[in-house]
Amino acid sequence: MMADVIHIDGRDPTRDLQFPAYPVSGLSGTSLKHEHLPAIEAEPQVGYFEVHAENYMTSGGPPHRVLERIRRDFPLSLHGVCMSIGGPQPIDRLHLERFRRLVERYEPALVSEHLAWSTHQEVFFNDLLPLPYNETTLAHVARHIDEVQQAIGRPILLENPSSYVAFSDTTMSEIDFIRAVARRSGCGLLLDVNNVAVSAVNQGFSPVQYLSEFPLELVGEIHLAGHAPQVDDEGGLLLIDSHDRAVADEVWDLYEKVIGSRGPAPTLIEWDSDLPEWSVLRSEAAAAQRILDKYAVATERARALG
Structure with missing residues (x-):
């Protein structure tokens, strides 16, 4: 268990901030895509933006100039995709140092990574690969x-x-594994509701039951995305976490159940390929914001009634 760290949505109080410390609680946001930048600057209408850390692991250039402009006006979520936290090999020290510098440079409101692995010896796989849930992997x-x-x-x-x-x-369920990781490391959780829906179909479990057992009190951010239906080798339905289309109706239903149980949490719409017009992505974020606002009002009423 690590000690002497700041809160998930906080900053180091001993260091002067170079960007505003915008709040992110209860806001919806979207992935930041450079193709959308002119439209974003004309009509942002979202609460925050998320970027993949690996796209900014250089010292300068146009990507950083764009990100600096965005960060001056919005809170930022920094999402790592290549740390290979689930792999048996040690963390790549150079990659970790570049990640550290990004956190220091942009002072993100949220920092996240995946429960997955992507490297083996000197080989990097451009994918987020699964891992077994047992005591060895947990350690x-x-x-x-x-x-x-x-x-x-x-x-x-x-x-x-x-x-x-x-x-x-x-040897243990995914939820038991995730809960144990959080307890041992002191990390928070990013709940990807689309991932739950995809895994539920592919693995044959109830997404509602999964979410009822998930430690929602540890969730610091939620992801929503689209998935692609395919057919497996036996003719059954297979869902792919594709991030290339609008959020499915069943994912919206699960999301509202989560917010109804947990209360509002920062919610990010992921859309990484086959990009639509900015207005489409913005409308997805607006749909999430309506749900967040609905339950924020309900939460305040419940508090007022004691």
Whole structure:
């Protein structure tokens, strides 16, 4: 368990901020895509933006100039996709240092990574690969999260995966594993509701039951995205976490159940390929914001009634 870190949505109080410390609680946001920048500057109408850390691991250039402009006006979520936290190998020290510098440079409101692995020895796989849930894996995942958190001086949010296979050497449920990782490392959780919907179909479990058991009190951010239906080798339905279309109706239904149980949480619309016009992505964020606002009002009323 790491110690002496700041809150997930806080900043180091000993360091002067170079950007405004915008609040992010109860806001919806979207992935930041440079193709949308002119439209964003004309009509932003979202609460915050998220970027993949690996797209900014250089010292300068046009991507950083764009991100600096956005960060002056909006809170930022920094989402890592290549740390390979779930892998058995040590964390790549150069990659971690570049990640640390980004956190220091942009002072993001939220910092997150995936419960997955993507490297083996000197080989990098451009994918987020699954892992078995057992004590051995738990030990090195918690250790890797601790390394990252010690480096950046704050807790991260760990995202639940989308899954397509199960391992024979798994000895605990995904939820028990995630809860144990959070307890050992002190990290928070990023709940990807679309990943739950995808995994539920592919693995044959109830997404409602999964979410009823998920430690919602540890969730610091929620992701929503689109998925693509396909057919597996046996003719059954297979869902792919594709991030290339609008959020499905069943995912919206699950999301509203989560917000109804947990209360509002920062919610990010992910859309990474086959990009639509900015107005489409903005409308997805607006739909999430309506749900957040609805339950924020309900929460305030409940508090007022004591």
